Amino acid sequence: MTSDNYPVKPSSGRPYWNPYFAGILLGLVLFLAFFITGNGLGASGGLNRMLVYLQALIAPEHVDNTPFLLAMAGGDTNPLLSWIVFMVVGALVGGLVSGWLGGRVKLETNKGPNINNRNRWAFAFIGGALMGYGARLARGCTSGQALSGGATLSLGSWVFMLAVFAGAYLLAYTFRKVWN
Amino acid sequence: MTDFPLNVVSQFGPPTAYFIYAILGFFFGFILESAGFGNSRKLAAQFYFKELTVFKVMFTAIIVAMVLIFLSSAIGLLDYKLLWVNPTYLWPGIIGGLIMGVGFIVGGFCPGTSLVAAATLKVDGIFFVAGALFGIFVFGESVDYYNIFFNSSYMGRLTLPDVFSLSYGAVVLLIVIMALLMFLGAEWLERAMNQGQFSAPTKWRVPAAFVLVSLAVITMALGQPSLPERWQWISKEYQIKIDNREIYASPLELASLQNNRKLRVELLDIRPESDFNHFHIRDAQHTDTRDLEQLADTLIALPGNTVTFLASNDENFATEVWKLLRAAGVPNLYVLEGGVNGWIKQFAPTEFTAPNDGEEKPAFFFKQALGERYPMASPNLADYELDFTAVVKLEIKRAPEGGGCG
Numbered sequence A: 001m002t003s004d005n006y007p008v009k010p011s012s013g014r015p016y017w018n019p020y021f022a023g024i025l026l027g028l029v030l031f032l033a034f035f036i037t038g039n040g041l042g043a044s045g046g047l048n049r050m051l052v053y054l055q056a057l058i059a060p061e062h063v064d065n066t067p068f069l070l071a072m073a074g075g076d077t078n079p080l081l082s083w084i085v086f087m088v089v090g091a092l093v094g095g096l097v098s099g100w101l102g103g104r105v106k107l108e109t110n111k112g113p114n115i116n117n118r119n120r121w122a123f124a125f126i127g128g129a130l131m132g133y134g135a136r137l138a139r140g141c142t143s144g145q146a147l148s149g150g151a152t153l154s155l156g157s158w159v160f161m162l163a164v165f166a167g168a169y170l171l172a173y174t175f176r177k178v179w180n
Numbered sequence B: 001m002t003d004f005p006l007n008v009v010s011q012f013g014p015p016t017a018y019f020i021y022a023i024l025g026f027f028f029g030f031i032l033e034s035a036g037f038g039n040s041r042k043l044a045a046q047f048y049f050k051e052l053t054v055f056k057v058m059f060t061a062i063i064v065a066m067v068l069i070f071l072s073s074a075i076g077l078l079d080y081k082l083l084w085v086n087p088t089y090l091w092p093g094i095i096g097g098l099i100m101g102v103g104f105i106v107g108g109f110c111p112g113t114s115l116v117a118a119a120t121l122k123v124d125g126i127f128f129v130a131g132a133l134f135g136i137f138v139f140g141e142s143v144d145y146y147n148i149f150f151n152s153s154y155m156g157r158l159t160l161p162d163v164f165s166l167s168y169g170a171v172v173l174l175i176v177i178m179a180l181l182m183f184l185g186a187e188w189l190e191r192a193m194n195q196g197q198f199s200a201p202t203k204w205r206v207p208a209a210f211v212l213v214s215l216a217v218i219t220m221a222l223g224q225p226s227l228p229e230r231w232q233w234i235s236k237e238y239q240i241k242i243d244n245r246e247i248y249a250s251p252l253e254l255a256s257l258q259n260n261r262k263l264r265v266e267l268l269d270i271r272p273e274s275d276f277n278h279f280h281i282r283d284a285q286h287t288d289t290r291d292l293e294q295l296a297d298t299l300i301a302l303p304g305n306t307v308t309f310l311a312s313n314d315e316n317f318a319t320e321v322w323k324l325l326r327a328a329g330v331p332n333l334y335v336l337e338g339g340v341n342g343w344i345k346q347f348a349p350t351e352f353t354a355p356n357d358g359e360e361k362p363a364f365f366f367k368q369a370l371g372e373r374y375p376m377a378s379p380n381l382a383d384y385e386l387d388f389t390a391v392v393k394l395e396i397k398r399a400p401e402g403g404g405c406g
Helices: A019-037 A044-058 A060-065 A067-073 A083-101 A117-137 A142-151 A155-172 B008-012 B014-034 B040-048 B053-074 B090-107 B111-119 B123-145 B160-164 B168-193 B205-222 B227-243 B251-258 B273-278 B292-300 B316-327 B339-347
Strands: B154-156 B264-269 B284-286 B306-311 B333-336
Touching: A019 A142, A019 B014, A019 B053, A019 B205, A044 A060, A044 A067, A044 A083, A044 A117, A044 A142, A044 B111, A044 B123, A060 A067, A067 B123, A083 B014, A083 B111, A117 B090, A117 B111, A117 B123, A142 A155, A142 B053, A142 B111, A155 B040, A155 B090, A155 B160, B008 B014, B014 B111, B040 B053, B040 B090, B040 B123, B053 B168, B053 B205, B090 B123, B111 B123, B160 B168, B168 B205, B227 B292, B227 B316, B251 B264, B251 B339, B273 B284, B292 B316, B306 B316, B306 B339, B316 B333, B333 B339
Parallel strands: B264 B284, B264 B306, B306 B333
Antiparallel strands: none
16 A cells, blocks of 8 residues: 555665655654644754754854854853754654665665766755755744644745745746756 | 643653654654655656655645644644744745745755655765755854844734634635645646556545545534633633632732842733723733733743733732633733732822722722822832742743744
8 A cells, every 4th residue: 555656766675655645644743743742843953953063163152143043052052952953863863764674775866867966966965055045044944834834824834835836836947957 | 731732851851852852753754765755856756747746745744733733622632822833924934935945946855855865875865965054054154144034024823714714623624625636636637747657546545535524524613622611621720729829929929029030020900991091010011801812822922931910900800811811821820919909008108098899990099190100009128028928939831932943
């Protein structure tokens, strides 16, 4: 029931789950997160705190003088002591275990047929930078805003979700060579 | 009080609490990878209508979690008011979302999915994570130059039912039906765009959809609990506190707490405005009690060292309001003993002691509406012996402090 035939298949190992099956399980985890802790799921906040931890090691005075960083790591505050950091570490391990059980852990680059590896990596870095920047501006990524705020019916999160899909669909044609 | 959500950090201590979050993260990552979200081609296929897996997984997760959240809230198991609901900053959210959409199509991931891609050694995923860290770094260094925009169009905890003036249950049902129709459309589109590449969709999705719609209908039929209903649930535990007078703080205690710099004292004067204008205690805020839900949301959002006092002319009206606000989950909430009349009896010079009987009426006659410029509005505590029994105890706040990306 979990292995159907889809156009995009993994290059090795077992096929991916049925999307509805994965969605139901993800919904249950999201519900449990809210039910037990009152918080939803998230990812970019954890990355942010790991980064600020490094910044505070290298330039503690700069962190103390920048309001946005100060709130996370000013003075003796350890930015890593936050639930979101542990959730991110858990997600990394969970992804690895799932990939390992499914035989999908493999050093490779996923890309469209008309782009070489080096360009794909450059695009991945640039896209990541835009994603990281936008996620902080919007106060949340796809998990922290769209999934968590969507399930709790936050107005801002639903508007945000539309904006993400709009941005991607608007430029999909421009970047078709990257993927097709 | 409802038992859930727990305040895991204060109830189990940080190590156990962080372990719980790590376990939730583990399943989060496990499911993302198993759904194929570690593969950028799978994610990008969404935007060329080849495979609408991203949409299906995301919206199935949202509607399943949403129905379960509001169903458990309707039966009194979970307190929705204590959940972290992303506050709305409209324009920063829209601009940030558009930038992320561009990043999605250029880079092929979002932050959560790039983590599982990197964990399964996808090189593009590793580059994406490095890029995301770089973007976050640039944001941290640049946001203070346009803080005004970053904090603009703030609307607080605003939800879709507030915006459309519908009940939570109705919105839940509408979203479920809308999502199911869009799934039908997505399946049709997938078949039309890739002839023969798809196996027939699973059969069990129809009964699963039926179960979800039924749960949504039940949620709507039950309705979200009103404040009087919520008071009924907790009255067993809290009526005793009222009977033992544990919620009534004496005027002397309130006056000394107002001078305590470690606390933030909110004194809500819930009398009619004319009474308030004639006389009120120093720093009292005239507060309208017509929309208690709104008031409760405001009070819950205040910092953890806030103590809130309710003052009516005597105690009865304030006690009724106390019950409903307490049922709404407002922490550190007390009633001024004897009300404003009790305060005046305690602190007024003798010429104000002419009683004017009647329930919830000012017991004193004021020649002029001087508000808090009467001397007994801010008594000098050095003149009084502070021999009161303290009732105010700070409790641990249960409302979450920050959301998924804090």
